Amino acid sequence: MRWLQRNAVLLGGLLVIVYMFVPIFVVVLMSFNKPRSKLIYRFDGFTLQNWLHPCQSPSMCSAVGRSIEIGLLATIVATVLGTLMAFALVRHQFRGRTVSNVLIFLPMASPEIVMGSSLLALFVAGGFGGRLGFWTILIAHIMFCLSFVVVTVRARLAGLDTNLEQAAMDLYATEAQTFWRVTFPLVFPGILGAALLSFSLSFDDFIITNLNAGNTTTFPMYVWGVAQRGVPMQVNVVGTVMFVISVAIVVGAELNRRRQERALA
Amino acid sequence: MSQVAERTAQPAQTGDGGSFDGLRLRSLTKQFAAFTAVDSLDLDVPSGSFFALLGPSGCGKTTTLRMVAGLETPTSGSMHLGDRDITWDKPYRRPVNTVFQNYALFPHLDIFENVAFGLRRRRGKDVEKQVGDMLELVELDSQARKKPAQLSGGQQQRVALARALINRPEVLLLDEPLGALDLKLRRSMQIEIKRIQTEVGLTFVHVTHDQEEAMTMADTIAVMNAGVIEQMGAPGDLYENPRTTFVANFLGQSNLIEGTLKGRDGDQVVVDMQGTLATVPASRAHVDVVDNNPVWLGIRPEKVLLGESGDAIDAPGNSIPGGVVTDVSFVGVSTQYLVRMPWGQELQVFEQNTGRRRLFRQGEPVEVSWRPEYAFLLDHSQDASAGVEDDAS
Numbered sequence: 001m002r003w004l005q006r007n008a009v010l011l012g013g014l015l016v017i018v019y020m021f022v023p024i025f026v027v028v029l030m031s032f033n034k035p036r037s038k039l040i041y042r043f044d045g046f047t048l049q050n051w052l053h054p055c056q057s058p059s060m061c062s063a064v065g066r067s068i069e070i071g072l073l074a075t076i077v078a079t080v081l082g083t084l085m086a087f088a089l090v091r092h093q094f095r096g097r098t099v100s101n102v103l104i105f106l107p108m109a110s111p112e113i114v115m116g117s118s119l120l121a122l123f124v125a126g127g128f129g130g131r132l133g134f135w136t137i138l139i140a141h142i143m144f145c146l147s148f149v150v151v152t153v154r155a156r157l158a159g160l161d162t163n164l165e166q167a168a169m170d171l172y173a174t175e176a177q178t179f180w181r182v183t184f185p186l187v188f189p190g191i192l193g194a195a196l197l198s199f200s201l202s203f204d205d206f207i208i209t210n211l212n213a214g215n216t217t218t219f220p221m222y223v224w225g226v227a228q229r230g231v232p233m234q235v236n237v238v239g240t241v242m243f244v245i246s247v248a249i250v251v252g253a254e255l256n257r258r259r260q261e262r263a264l265a
Numbered sequence: 266m267s268q269v270a271e272r273t274a275q276p277a278q279t280g281d282g283g284s285f286d287g288l289r290l291r292s293l294t295k296q297f298a299a300f301t302a303v304d305s306l307d308l309d310v311p312s313g314s315f316f317a318l319l320g321p322s323g324c325g326k327t328t329t330l331r332m333v334a335g336l337e338t339p340t341s342g343s344m345h346l347g348d349r350d351i352t353w354d355k356p357y358r359r360p361v362n363t364v365f366q367n368y369a370l371f372p373h374l375d376i377f378e379n380v381a382f383g384l385r386r387r388r389g390k391d392v393e394k395q396v397g398d399m400l401e402l403v404e405l406d407s408q409a410r411k412k413p414a415q416l417s418g419g420q421q422q423r424v425a426l427a428r429a430l431i432n433r434p435e436v437l438l439l440d441e442p443l444g445a446l447d448l449k450l451r452r453s454m455q456i457e458i459k460r461i462q463t464e465v466g467l468t469f470v471h472v473t474h475d476q477e478e479a480m481t482m483a484d485t486i487a488v489m490n491a492g493v494i495e496q497m498g499a500p501g502d503l504y505e506n507p508r509t510t511f512v513a514n515f516l517g518q519s520n521l522i523e524g525t526l527k528g529r530d531g532d533q534v535v536v537d538m539q540g541t542l543a544t545v546p547a548s549r550a551h552v553d554v555v556d557n558n559p560v561w562l563g564i565r566p567e568k569v570l571l572g573e574s575g576d577a578i579d580a581p582g583n584s585i586p587g588g589v590v591t592d593v594s595f596v597g598v599s600t601q602y603l604v605r606m607p608w609g610q611e612l613q614v615f616e617q618n619t620g621r622r623r624l625f626r627q628g629e630p631v632e633v634s635w636r637p638e639y640a641f642l643l644d645h646s647q648d649a650s651a652g653v654e655d656d657a658s
Contacts, residue, residue, distance in 0.1 A: 161367070161369065163365050163367060163369040164369050164371060164372075166334075166336050166356070166365075166369070167363070167365055167369035167370075167371070168371070168382070169335075169336070169355070169356040169357050170334055170335075170336070170356050170357070170361075170362055170363045170429075171357075171362065171382045171383035171386060171428065171429075171432070172357045172383050172386035172387050172432070173357055173382070173386050174355075174357055177386060181382075182371060185373045186372070186373055
């Protein structure tokens with residue numbers, strides 16, 4: 001009893017962690033499942049078949065491919081545009097800067113369903129009603145990623161001491177050298193973070209994508225579509241891979257940080 | 266003429282077109298919206314000198330420095346280095362380097378690369394060796410591969426110094442370089458920087474609000490206030506013979522006593538000081554000598570002697586009876602008294618603790634006196650409390 005009293009907080013914490021990781025555990029487990037029926041979602045036996053033949057359902061693999069393609073393109077465009085915007089917002093005094101700073105937040109703050117439907121209305125009104133698909137999805141993704149990039153890079157840039165750039169110029173670095181030797185390396189972690197965030201937002205998005213996709217299918221839409229007819233176990237393989245990649249990035253970043261910290265000690 | 270007058274007259278002598286090889290500023294002005302930070306500043310910094318711009322915060326000294334570095338564009342005026350006009354040159358085109366107040370070391374580069382930064386930009390030869398020598402000069406050769414965040418404040422300060430010095434600029438600018446260090450470290454860095462300056466023989470322009478720091482390090486000080494230079498000269502000259510109330514109060518402390526001019530007596534100026542006649546050498550009277558004009562008579566606290574009432578005081582000179590000791594603080598090397606004079610003013614008196622003279626007690630009647638050659642006369646239209654530091658530090 002006394003033991004329980006002393007360790008109540010620890011136990012509670014463990015329970016919460018278990019609670020958080022049960023869904024992920026199920027996804028990983030199910031990726032090794034050998035189902036007896038397509039309609040019953042239950043662990044029936046262990047197999048490596050799902051991992052060895054992930055593209056048994058070709059439509060799933062093409063949906064994953066499309067999601068990755070859109071994610072990468074949206075990330076690149078949003079990161080470049082958003083970084084430039086962040087520089088403008090932090091470094092330049094111009095009329096309407098405060099307003100721009102507020103406007104940047106709006107896409108993040110408004111509900112996705114509202115954004116999705118207004119984008120759809122815009123596309124239809126603009127005569128793209130019959131041509132919804134890859135490009136409309138990409139345009140939508142770039143738009144909502146942009147805010148996140150601006151906010152992330154702006155935070156990093158605002159924390160950057162402008163004295164450093166002045167010191168570089170004082171030490172014979174031209175404007176371009178100052179940017180590439182001092183500013184960019186110091187802002188880069190923010191840009192990288194923004195890019196990772198953009199990709200996961202894009203890869204993940206369902207609501208806005210679904211409204212503007214026409215006949216094109218992304219991975220989240222595919223999962224939604226097959227959910228009614230029995231999900232192929234390969235979906236769990238994709239889920240597990242995505243999870244492992246994210247964990248690898250987080251752990252890698254943490255290890256890198258600790259290594260630097262140890263160097264500092 | 267006094268030393269100070271000669272020195273301040275220098276800019277006019279070297280005039281325009283002379284072969285002056287130092288840093289020369291002419292009617293340099295910087296306005297921010299309605300605020301004039303630097304007001305038509307003329308300044309000549311001789312090559313190879315350790316020059317201090319001293320003044321309270323907001324007096325325009327840092328703005329002046331930043332204009333010389335090229336980090337701020339002047340509203341008007343000109344800057345020359347020798348014969349070369351650098352007024353509109355980009356910061357990276359000037360042979361000028363800066364030690365920033367917060368050091369501004371590049372956090373993503375190690376110490377070696379920080380120091381090598383300027384050489385690499387100019388594609389210098391023997392980077393390896395030069396950086397090694399420079400790190401040796403500032404005694405950081407063992408830290409070359411560390412990042413700035415791994416060093417202590419004093420070490421970072423030395424890296425900042427090395428990073429600027431390695432380029433052998435014609436002028437090295439130091440912007441409150443010791444402001445972030447604690448007192449003890451500051452003292453040793455003052456000596457260190459002075460040593461390095463003597464060793465490399467470059468022109469140093471040092472901006473500070475710390476008068477002790479300026480006097481310790483610089484061979485010429487320009488005291489700046491409200492965008493203009495109040496007085497310029499060697500530390501000793503400025504301290505012993507201030508020309509304005511601001512300099513008298515900002516550089517050390519001064520007693521300023523109201524008086525009225527009573528004509529000349531040879532090379533002495535006679536002042537009626539609250540009923541007592543006192544004399545001041547004419548070279549130390551920074552006023553128009555017109556009878557009955559009001560003036561401030563200034564005397565440094567450590568130049569004032571205390572004597573027992575009615576005693577013959579050993580200092581021949583100005584002597585005033587009727588004082589009463591109102592406060593005594595013993596600070597070890599000296600004892601600091603406040604003496605209330607018959608006209609109500611409290612004078613500061615610092616007596617060295619030599620042990621030869623006894624301490625006076627609070628409430629004791631005393632006489633004060635000083636040698637006439639230590640006193641100075643200032644314009645009465647100036648504010649007697651100008652330049653008094655609020656925290657009295």
